[in-house]
Amino acid sequence: MSHRAAPHTSASYDHEAVSDCAAHGEEETVNKLRGNPWAILTVLSIGFFMTLLDLTIVNIAIPDMVGHLDASLDQILWITNAYTLALAVLLITSGRLGDLNGKKNLFIYGVALFTLASLACGLSQNPSELITFRAVQGVGAAMLLPQTLSLVVDVFPTEKRGVALGVWGIVAGVSGAAGPTVGGLLVTKLDWRWIFFVNIPLGVICVIGAVILFPAPVRTVRHRFDVPGVVLSSVALFLLSFGLIEGEKYDWNGWIWGAVAASAVVGGIFLLYQRGQQDNEPLVPFSLFRDRNFTLMNFVGIAISFGIVGLFLPITVYLQSVLGYSALKAGLVLLPLSVGTFVTAGPAAVLADKVGAKYILMTGLTLFGGGLAWIMAVADVGRSWTGVVAPLFIMGLGTGCTFSPMATEVMRNVPPKLTGAASGVNNALRQVGSVLAGAVVGAVLQGRFASALKDQAAQRAGDVPAAYRRSFVQSFDGARKHLDVAAPDAGPRVPRNTPPDVAHRVQDAAGAVFGHGFIDAMGPTLLVSVGVLALGVVSCLFVVKFKGAPANPHGLPLSDEEITAAGTAV
Template identity: 65%
Template sequence: MFKKWHGNPWAILVTLSLGFFMTLLDLTIVNIAIPDLGQDLNASLDQILWVVNAYTLVLAVLLITGGRLGDLRGKRNLFAAGVAVFTLASLACGLAQDPAQLIAFRAVQGVGAALLMPQTLSIIAEVFPADRRGVAMGVWGAVAGVSGALGPILGGALITHLSWRWIFFVNLPLGAIVLLLTATIIPGTRRPVRHRFGTVGVLLASSALFCLAFGLTEGQRYHWNRWIWGLLVLAAVLFAGFLLHERGRQNEEPLVPFSLFRDRNFTFINFVGVTVSFGVVGMFLPLTIYLQSVLGFSALKSGLVLLPVALGSFVMAGPAGALADRIGGKYILMGGLLAWAGGLTWTVAEADVGTPWTHLTAPLFLTGLGAGCTFAPMATEVMRNVPPRLSGAASGVTNALRQVGSVLAGAVVGAVLQGRLSSALTDRARESAGSLPAAYRDAFVGAFSRAEADVDARQQSGVPDGVPHDVAERMHALGDQVFGHGFVDAMGPAVYVSAAVLLAGALACLAVRRHRGPSANPHALPVTEPSEPSEAELKEAAR
């Protein structure tokens, strides 16, 4: 029944957006389920963190490879394979019986996402002409902006009314629909050309990204010891080896064509993409903890409080994409990043122990408006001058760098949050201990000094055996106050780091050349769709 839409660009866009939506939703939906996962599977904190990180790590490592495979094996084929792997892995995650199984299947989910995600951007760049690409990227950007914000909302509803397993089962009907649409709507490749895969380059790039992502993710947990720094150094060495290897293959079929970076916009917009991904993680990581652990909101209510972010992003994504067609994305991006940073700063100013949720609505909506101005113009500008034959490689590089930004945000913001929280809890405990009998003050302060920034530190308020009931109640009440005020003290610097990174992205926009119409193409790279194979390609295919 969908065959009449076969090859229709807008139907293709809807199909791609649905697949893209699944992968981005899983980046945030799991965070809201952490308490339930730990209780139901009897998982340690370290195991729970790996449930979250396994998906991101594998996704970051394999994105460049997935993009290149799309160029070589057909973008539709890789998109369909990615959707199938992701959907089956989601079923396995929902059926997992212990933490080890869940971690393993989350990694398989990352494989599926890495196969399908790069194809979305490159197929859009191929099926839409340059003068209409901004509107299409606006839809794509709306999906990118809203999916992350919807994760806590949808996850909270599913957990409240069903169970944590349904945050994975919800992907099953969606995946089946996307596979059906892919088979009937997206046309297959028309390029019967044989390509080489470049195994050495894939191994070097994947190994470098794995060492970098793993080192950044696990650095704080292992106190940045020698082997963590060794992994980061090894990542730099492997990356240097990858560049040397790719340099010698530029006249053949490189995994990362250096010609992409001759376009100044491609280079700087990719940096902006890193800052945007940093901002997303840096925003949701402290805010979700604040809403649940300080204000005491349920998973569902926490998600609903964050709804203005999704609404603001949805409102602005479409107009931002359309404006990018007319005037270019430079100043739209800059304005969005400035509004995003301003919204985060305003949110921190309003946040306190006992803050009514209504006080957070306006700053969160401003944050969403800013985020909505970034995704579509960023996608338009980064792919504007990319030749169609390199669109898969370009999309893989772009998405890989964005995932590195997410991993970097988790490491940096997490380290700042934990470091500041540890000292803030101790300072607040000392201030509050004066209202307790002298015999119990040291135990009260010592419990928070040993808490090591645990988000449940308020439960460790140091109540020894034999404490009178009235004193024990007082210590528990003080523990809640200490944690709440301590977390608010620590959240400010952590969020300010994200705001500063977003401001750096806004400054980078100054180096972007302003687009003045569909004909702009400073490096004379082809931007039209590949309607037929070239003569050289036909000769190669005939041989």
């Protein structure tokens, strides 16, 4: 009996030993990864990817949302805008909170909130619920987004920072460009709710990775939080964003202009207040803007926002409503944009250090603007999707040339104690640029489209029987001010007793009016973004090539003495 017990005891001992060794090995592996810059970058990229993906993924799901939620057009617009608005308003505040309370903490809290809000968005039963949870999503995104670029700068030494920012740039470019493609696949194969559910596993992985791998948070600022600055900046950004988003809906009436004017007044008060706080931990350190490249890169970021919004808003309607593609096919047609971005994002970061960021940025902005102009030339009713593949790929190449060099230059001279504030300011201005771009591009598209519908209806009235021509033309006089992808169905309604052949001719004519009218409006709309991108190219001419060591050469946390010295230098 004892003879049989011995092997059992021995086997149990061996099993426990193996388990202990395995546990020790796993713990050793985790310890090696904890604080590893590349492991941290991987986690940051997942969080960054989710937030930027959600800026563009919703657009292509709008038709499905309209049908399933019985949402009005105004509600659909707010489903998109609530996210952008919350993101724009809170970015500067969140960036500064990261400096104060630890970027690791803000990143984890932001990802957790974003993930829970994504689950709530997917479970929403009516438009009001979805709008509310989209706003909460924006709050979570605002908490985590400034920490990504800031942490990359903090944890990577100078010699490796260019490559790291190249990866960051790839994620930035691909995530936004991939939104319509991923969204189209999810909507077609599953359901619109899955454009939100897809964030849940990514968010869980991200939170776990951050908790395990990120080093303990280090407070690089040991003074008070600028509460008045937070309130003033948030009110100013909210009033500006709200006015721009709602302006077209209310015909830019008095109270809309009042909101914009109030934003300017509050913004002025904020700047005056900040001027008096520069020696007392301000929310926006003015010293950041003494660096010419920091200021110019922020304008370039706004120009890129105009290019992206200027593309996605009209191209989504063009592919689905004019060419009649499904959400999946429209998303696949836009795939070359992501491919082009992936091709150039990495090399752009390396070339920027060798030949100068200004030249890479100028190349990228030129390619992006050239691609938009190319689409203007080839887009037409009845054209094949093959006509837009090459310009979309060219635009992707251009996008890939912008994010990494821009991120490198905007953060190059920022002292370690201000990286969170600088990242927050940069991201906030880019999101305000997106809101501004949406308002301007949307206003031009809607205004030109309404005019083009009337002109096209008058030209094509001869295609319908004489008895129906007057009502046909009049049906387009009150063209809707806001577009959606169901717009082709908004043509004239023929009486039920209308002969089938006549009803068919009227509907065919109405479809032609919509298609050609949209093409007529699409050209001037794209031209707006081309113009802003051209201004971005010109601004790059004034970028100075950096000489000497960067402000934070090692990317390491500073001691109290170094913090004091950095504060004095600032």
